[in-house]
Structure formats: structure tokens, C-alpha cells
Amino acid sequence: MIKDLVIDCHADTLMRKYFENMIPPLGSGKKLKFHVTKDFLNRGGVNIQVFAIFIPPKFEKLGVEITLEMISLARGMEKEGFILIKSQTDMKRIKENKKDNVGMILSLEGTVALERNQLLPIFHELGVRNIGLSWSRKNLFCEGVMFPERNIEGEGLSIHGKELVEQMETLGLMVDVSHLNEKGFSDVVKMATKPFIASHSNAYQLCQVIRNLKDDQLMQIASADGVVGINFCTAFLTNKNAKHASINDVIQHIVYIAELIGVEYVGLGSDFDGIVITPKGLENASKMKNIPPLLEKEGFSRQDIAKIMGGNFQRVFNKVWK
Numbered sequence: 610m611i612k613d614l615v616i617d618c619h620a621d622t623l624m625r626k627y628f629e630n631m632i633p634p635l636g637s638g639k640k641l642k643f644h645v646t647k648d649f650l651n652r653g654g655v656n657i658q659v660f661a662i663f664i665p666p667k668f669e670k671l672g673v674e675i676t677l678e679m680i681s682l683a684r685g686m687e688k689e690g691f692i693l694i695k696s697q698t699d700m701k702r703i704k705e706n707k708k709d710n711v712g713m714i715l716s717l718e719g720t721v722a723l724e725r726n727q728l729l730p731i732f733h734e735l736g737v738r739n740i741g742l743s744w745s746r747k748n749l750f751c752e753g754v755m756f757p758e759r760n761i762e763g764e765g766l767s768i769h770g771k772e773l774v775e776q777m778e779t780l781g782l783m784v785d786v787s788h789l790n791e792k793g794f795s796d797v798v799k800m801a802t803k804p805f806i807a808s809h810s811n812a813y814q815l816c817q818v819i820r821n822l823k824d825d826q827l828m829q830i831a832s833a834d835g836v837v838g839i840n841f842c843t844a845f846l847t848n849k850n851a852k853h854a855s856i857n858d859v860i861q862h863i864v865y866i867a868e869l870i871g872v873e874y875v876g877l878g879s880d881f882d883g884i885v886i887t888p889k890g891l892e893n894a895s896k897m898k899n900i901p902p903l904l905e906k907e908g909f910s911r912q913d914i915a916k917i918m919g920g921n922f923q924r925v926f927n928k929v930w931k
């Protein structure tokens with residue numbers, strides 16, 4: 610039987626690995642605890658993990674070097690049974706795979722590594738398939754939402770940002786709007802000719818932080834046939850004391866978004882290894898298997914659950930990648 614793919618669209622595991630492996634001053638050299646490991650993914654039933662390549666603010670000047678190092682780290686994980694996913698065929702192969710291999714999709718979280726060069730096609734060649742246009746800070750292409758709540762205003766996509774989106778669509782790279790400010794978001798809406806995603810963002814209506822998406826933004830993602838991946842960061846899940854956030858809050862964001870824009874447009878983007886506190890019931894990737902039974906309780910059909918768990922992200926990647 611061919612299984613339905615389970616896809617988590619965002620984890621910062623490479624950043625953690627990078628700082629574990631690098632000696633000071635770049636890294637800590639310390640052994641770290643991970644939310645995402647091959648074993649956890651297998652136990653959680655996750656078939657594909659999107660791994661973000663994130664450049665911390667103080668290392669911006671080393672953006673290209675760190676990006677290459679993190680790609681290299683990811684390639685090193687192939688000996689543990691990870692398989693780099695670059696195409697629809699690779700995704701199909703993971704789907705038919707009878708072993709416990711896990712697919713990995715490489716994603717840039719922010720575009721500082723692209724500011725001073727023409728390396729986008731090279732990063733594509735090396736396997737990058739998803740790019741978050743911004744992290745929280747401003748870059749050459751756009752502005753992110755800063756938090757705590759400041760700099761809500763700010764500019765949309767610059768001329769360079771618009772060129773970048775065009776170039777990404779031509780190459781078959783997914784545009785990711787998580788972290789992008791509202792003006793940048795609406796510029797993407799205006800110019801996108803392909804679906805785009807918010808890999809790790811939640812519903813503002815349920816939790817009023819600037820990183821979450823307003824209803825009209827969620828609707829615009831659906832109109833573009835994109836997908837929103839629910840982020841497990843407790844501060845983005847609930848207005849209550851974030852310490853008490855649980856898997857039920859994740860389910861509530863899924864239910865809310867599915868009711869507002871349709872079950873075809875919601876997925877998962879845990880932010881594991883990027884978040885510090887995890888919701889109860891979702892302590893690491895092995896707990897992803899706790900989600901489907903709770904969705905069933907909410908009345909979702911088996912087919913709908915398969916879409917939420919990964920089918921939707923698979924659909925949009927298929928549509929955008931070449």
C-alpha cells in the first residue's frame with residue numbers, strides 16, 4: 610500500500626547542529642538536545658522534514674558560508690537514512706519507500722545569503738527548494754515582522770525583492786511568506802503567479818501576535834492555492850499563559866483555518882529546534898502521531914487528515930517545483 614506522506618514544513622535542526630558542531634566563537638561546541646532526530650521522525654510517522662537554513666543576526670556577513678556549511682551538514686545526514694528531496698519524483702519515491710528513510714527538503718529562512726551575489730541558481734542546484742523571503746529583520750529584498758510589536762509598518766518588497774520572487778518562480782522555488790510584514794505579503798499576493806506558502810505561521814484571530822496571519826491573509830493564501838503550516842511555538846498558539854499551551858491549541862488553529870479557508874490549505878510547520886518551549890503533547894517529532902486521532906475527534910475525514918498531515922504541502926510543492 611502506498612502511504613500518505615506526512616510533512617513537517619519547518620524545523621531549525623540544521624542551525625542547532627551547526628552550532629553544536631562549530632567550535633567557538635561560531636558555535637558552542639556543546640552537545641544539544643534535539644526535537645528532531647531520524648528516530649523521532651520515524652516514531653512520529655513523519656516522512657519528509659523541511660530543514661531551514663537560518664543565519665543568526667550576528668553572523669550575517671557569513672551568510673553564504675554558513676548556508677553552504679548547513680547544506681553540507683544536511684548532506685552528511687544522508688548516512689543516517691535521510692534522503693534529499695529535490696523533485697516530485699523524489700517525493701514519490703519517499704512515498705513508495707518501504708524502508709524508514711526520511712526525506713529532507715532544504716529551505717532558506719531569510720535571504721541575507723542572497724544579498725550580494727547571483728547565487729540563487731547555485732543554491733537551487735544544491736537542493737534548496739523553499740525560501741522564506743525574510744526572517745524578522747529587514748534585508749535587501751523585504752522587511753520581516755519584528756517582535757515584540759514594533760515596526761509593523763515598513764516597506765513592502767523592494768525592486769530587488771520583486772526580481773527575486775520572479776526569479777524564484779522561474780526556477781521553480783517555493784516562496785514562503787512566514788515572517789514577512791503585511792506590505793511585503795500583499796506585494797507577493799499581487800505579483801505571485803504560482804502558489805506560495807506560510808511554512809510556519811498561525812491564525813491571528815486565535816492568538817494576537819504579529820507573527821500570525823490575519824483572516825484576509827489566510828484567505829489570500831487559499832486564493833493562491835497555497836498552504837499555511839501550523840507553528841508549535843507556544844507564544845504563537847495562545848493568548849493565555851504560553852506555558853500551558855498544548856497539542857489542543859495546535860488542533861484549534863487547524864480547525865479555525867480549515868473552517869475559514871478550507872481543509873486544502875492547512876498543514877504543519879512545527880518550528881521544532883527553533884522553539885524553546887514545546888506544547889504539551891508535542892514535545893518532539895515523535896509526538897506528531899498524536900495529531901491525527903485528535904483531528905478525527907474534531908470530525909475530519911481520513912482523507913482530510915491526510916491532506917493536513919502532508920498532502921496539502923505535497924500538492925503545492927508539486928505545482929511549483931520543476
Ligand SMILES: [Zn+2]
Pocket residue numbers: 718787788809883
Ligand atoms: Zn521562523
